Amino acid sequence: MCGYQEGYDSLIDEKSINKKKEALKRNLIIVKKDDKISVLPKVKTSCPKCSHNEAETWQTQIRSSDEPATHFFRCVKCKHTWRQG
Secondary structure, eight states: OOOOOOOHHHHOOHHHHHHHHHHHHHTOOOOOTTOOOOOSOEEEOOOTTTOOSEEEEEEEOOSOTTSOOEEEEEETTTOOEEEOO
16 A cells, blocks of 8 residues: 555546536436336237237246246237237
8 A cells, every 4th residue: 555645535536526416417317206107018919808919928937937928918999918828
């Protein structure tokens, strides 16, 4: 260790801190709490409840690992969820 120490005041540069804060504000995206963001893929299929033709889809392993995964769908209109089968 060389023993050099820098003073606390020289570490804080108020101007650069304010620049960083402004840059963060410009890049900030605000999402309302009620907005639902879905990253699930959508497919063309008929909803058994409302007959809408688009649904989100995902697969989950709910049985033993040697069984195939279960394919789920959720209607984008009425939010009814069903499984393939």
